[in-house]
Amino acid sequence: xxxxxxxxxxxxxxxxxxxxxxxxxxxxxxxxxxxxxxxxxxxxxxxxxxxxxxxxxxxxxxxxxxxxxxxxxxxxxxxxxxxxxxxxxxxxxxxxxxxxxxxxxxxxxxxxxxxxxxxxxxxxxxxxxxxxxxxxxxxxxxxxxxxxxxxxxxxxxxxxxxxxxxxxxxxxxxxxxxxxxxxxxxxxxxxxxxxx
Amino acid sequence: xxxxxxxxxxxxxxxxxxxxxxxxxxxxxxxxxxxxxxxxxxxxxxxxxxxxxxxxxxxxxxxxxxxxxxxxxxxxxxxxxxxxxxxxxxxxxxxxxxxxxxxxxxxxxxxxxxxxxxxxxxxxxxxxxxxxxxxxxxxxxxxxxxxxxxxxxxxxxxxxxxxxxxxxxxxxxxxxxxxxxxxxxxxxxxxxxxxxxxxxxxxxxxxxxxxxxxxxxxx
Numbered sequence: 001x002x003x004x005x006x007x008x009x010x011x012x013x014x015x016x017x018x019x020x021x022x023x024x025x026x027x028x029x030x031x032x033x034x035x036x037x038x039x040x041x042x043x044x045x046x047x048x049x050x051x052x053x054x055x056x057x058x059x060x061x062x063x064x065x066x067x068x069x070x071x072x073x074x075x076x077x078x079x080x081x082x083x084x085x086x087x088x089x090x091x092x093x094x095x096x097x098x099x100x101x102x103x104x105x106x107x108x109x110x111x112x113x114x115x116x117x118x119x120x121x122x123x124x125x126x127x128x129x130x131x132x133x134x135x136x137x138x139x140x141x142x143x144x145x146x147x148x149x150x151x152x153x154x155x156x157x158x159x160x161x162x163x164x165x166x167x168x169x170x171x172x173x174x175x176x177x178x179x180x181x182x183x184x185x186x187x188x189x190x191x192x193x194x195x196x
Numbered sequence: 197x198x199x200x201x202x203x204x205x206x207x208x209x210x211x212x213x214x215x216x217x218x219x220x221x222x223x224x225x226x227x228x229x230x231x232x233x234x235x236x237x238x239x240x241x242x243x244x245x246x247x248x249x250x251x252x253x254x255x256x257x258x259x260x261x262x263x264x265x266x267x268x269x270x271x272x273x274x275x276x277x278x279x280x281x282x283x284x285x286x287x288x289x290x291x292x293x294x295x296x297x298x299x300x301x302x303x304x305x306x307x308x309x310x311x312x313x314x315x316x317x318x319x320x321x322x323x324x325x326x327x328x329x330x331x332x333x334x335x336x337x338x339x340x341x342x343x344x345x346x347x348x349x350x351x352x353x354x355x356x357x358x359x360x361x362x363x364x365x366x367x368x369x370x371x372x373x374x375x376x377x378x379x380x381x382x383x384x385x386x387x388x389x390x391x392x393x394x395x396x397x398x399x400x401x402x403x404x405x406x407x408x409x410x411x412x413x414x415x
Contacts, residue, residue: 021380022380023234023380024229024230024231024233024234024380024383025230025234025308026230027229027230027233028227028229028230028313031226031229072285072289075281075284075285075288075307075310076278076281076282076285079277079278079281079310079311080274080277080278083273083274083277109273110313112273112277112311113311113312113313113316114311115230115308115311115312118307118308118310118311119304119308122304122307122308123304126304166399167392167395167396167399168392168395170395171226171388171391172388172389172391172392172395173388174388175384175385175387175388175391176384176385176388178384178388179381179382179383179384179385179388180381182380182381182384183376183381186379186380186381
């Protein structure tokens, strides 16, 4: 089956159904941290890491919950795991790269409330991916998030030099840009269409 | 939020109205954007999402407000999240029981209410400091503001993208729908357009205020 192959899942999550631009997950950091290219890149890497860790944990937790027949606790368990994974990344980063830690600022603890990460955990459960597929899916989603963030940061840095009317400065302009970017990514839709 | 950080707020009409307009979570504070963009491809989805979020916001913030003296400062965020997750699980199962069709349309976004920064933000900035009454009224206001914003988007997108409103056909067969409006880019465009409109209104009002500043002020 083509649709189950690891490469397909990876590409689907990264480009065809890009998490930010096609599924609207992780919009807050996408609008908040996309002002500069290097912070965007490090934010993307942090998100990829947290996604991988929480995806692995979510897979294990789901197995235990199914075994004990207490699936209704899934949401609470997932969010607790994600919060701890974020804490882990925060401590590691503070130790090894204090400058990066300061640059990301408030957005690092806010990864906890990044819906893309909980989204990955929930989607891999509802689509019943096996372990390897889950890994490919979360990696793809993280890479897709980073691509979107980088593209947006590049656009916004260019735009700083442009003269725009006063009313459209700030969030409104960023959203319009995101709309154009999203329109561009729709072009990839044909790639995954026949497989759903 | 910023005006009285550590004092108890007395309940006035403003406690409610502020969330609807001045501190509107979507148009002014830009919080909780993901569901705003994702589920507003039709007006009915937008309304359901708004009501579900309002319920979670009011219920979880009331509990936070009641327990504000018992929650240790260090673990407060984790506690808030678990309280929110509990109510979201309830809403999730309730919607599934009421309308499976709606549940499928909203998809994972009901469960993703947990990570709506608006709710956590209100718990941290308001509910953890205020009495129960004020929290409920303020929560209702913010929730109404959120629902209002979702409807603003949902109505525009459904009319342009499908030619209907709440499922009723508006224009007849002649209408050629703008399919892009129901697709993801439409969400970004419509929200951007609303923000432009509100920005424009705000700058115009500020300009007016500046003009009348020289005149004798009577409010």
